[in-house]
Amino acid sequence: MTTSCLELHILQTYPSSRLNRGEDGSAKSIYFGGSPRLRISSQAQKRAERHHPHLRFGTPQGVRTKQPQDVILQVLTETNADLVKLEQTPHVIRTALSALYGEYDDKNRLKTPVFLGDDELHRIAALLAVHLGRVTSIQDDRERTAAALLLLRDLRSGTASPDLALYGRFVASQDGWDIEAATSYTHAISTHRANNVTDFFTAVDDLTGDSLHLGQMDISAPTMYRTAVLDISQLQRNLPGGDVQTVIRMWATRAVSSTPNGGRHGTFASTQPEYVLLVVRRGGQPLTYAPAFEQAVYRDQHRSIAQVSAERLEDYARRLPLLYGQNGQVSAQRVTLLTLPVPEHDSIETASSLTAALDVALKELQRE
Template structure:
């Protein structure tokens, strides 16, 4: 029997007045859930924020780049490693990429879509031609095209995936062989309570204006504040398929949990200074399927006593217990780190275990997952 293992992450985070993720009107994104309007932050916004934090823990060589200018990135690397000038490097790089079959964009040197490729994969592609770059630079277009046909360029993009490509996947619609199935799914963050949009009317003063008493400019920014429920799940088996090595898989899980929990979308960051840390992080290892516990908040939380974050934590714990009791799918491992008081702690402990630090949560999870990966 093949065991399918998933790591569910449940996070509660209170954010002050902010505009983390704006819609096409410039206002904070929203959604109706449970019959009321909620604050919402898109999964794409939080995935990018997490990916930007990877750079604090992972060498650039083991990370990816999302770009339309793949040929340009190849040309930079070729020029840095050879005596060729920019024009010669660009010509060879374009020819090197041609056999892969990536559709060209409208602008010269650009692809038709963003391509998520690893920095190490780009370097591996350059390894195929760097040793004979001077020779290739002397070829005419037909000879250069012929010289590239037998090179395993596409193979370089199908192997040795960087951490972020292995986690978030890659889709290339017209070249299915380059697709990488994502090992991580991220839900849209949703407020646990009803949230109304507000607007900050502001003026700016012209410091050099001595004649006019009016404002130099006026404007408004939409914002809201919310306690957000954030959820993500990691498919351990898919991640192992994408990365291969046990140590690489364990490190990827740890990096993602740390980065996802600590990251924050930067929208209007200078105007609101909205960065906070979660008040609760729970990890649940399941052997059946991922389970999003957002139904804990289908009835919006109110806060007559104890605050919305604390009542949200109690609702999350109760929903987890109800789910386990109803379906009988007892998790293989649970762990929680939170900042709530003694009364709430006992309720949370009944559902997720004794509270530990986030570092201890990650360490315990790593040890538990190591057992699956080394069977």
């Protein structure tokens, strides 16, 4: 089967912010092309997408947790509250779950967090509800533990949760429970040299006017480039029978519109991208165009950093196929707030909106 993918190449400018910090509280960074750049990790971007306040997939949803037993107990309480009240029930549930997701620590938490879909949690609860009473009634501790470990042997991996199908799952301690992610992300990098500054701040006593606290933090105002790729074939495998078209549209909208919310109360920085390039490939290798910015971008008298970055990106995207062929590319569309120079015979089309660009991309993907 031919693999199809949708690539999103995004340029976005943020005001003064600290969207993603490292352990020392400073903005994440990296050297690229010999110059320091600001960075936003792919993990921060994906979490912003999963928890977007206005763009939800609905149910079933995924949840990442070290305490799945709490959700299981809540579900079971709705069907058999008396069973949940038994002294042995919580321990039996944890033992059963450990057979799937690994060991628990002394705080009754999984040693490694697990990403579960609502549907999977309800399937677990349904299996437990059938046999839990029998297992909890076993008096011998060893026999009860052995029986608990067998409770979920008939459970099969898989999900109907779109976000779990998109972002995948890796269970380090157990075999057979991984879900291959349908998405791939770069870490966002600034197209220009890092522009961190140190912001000193203080809290003031409202009654006396005295300074109560003095602190500092690094802030920046970058233009960032990032790539997000959706493997359509993998998504179809992860969601057999699901509404894949709706999931693709919602994923792309969230990937474009989501902003990591680090320091959001003091440095609100939610913006929309100035530029998005949507590329559909069929049978080719997905690509990032990050090498377009190996040489740091500088603004000039008439063009902003975002403008220069977009022109640099498009020049790179046009020249690459001349050297290596189309690499499966069947369409490329820009959605932009910028006014860009366009060659007479351009391989990149201009879409009037993100919705219109997705309409075209989905039609291309349906031709497979």
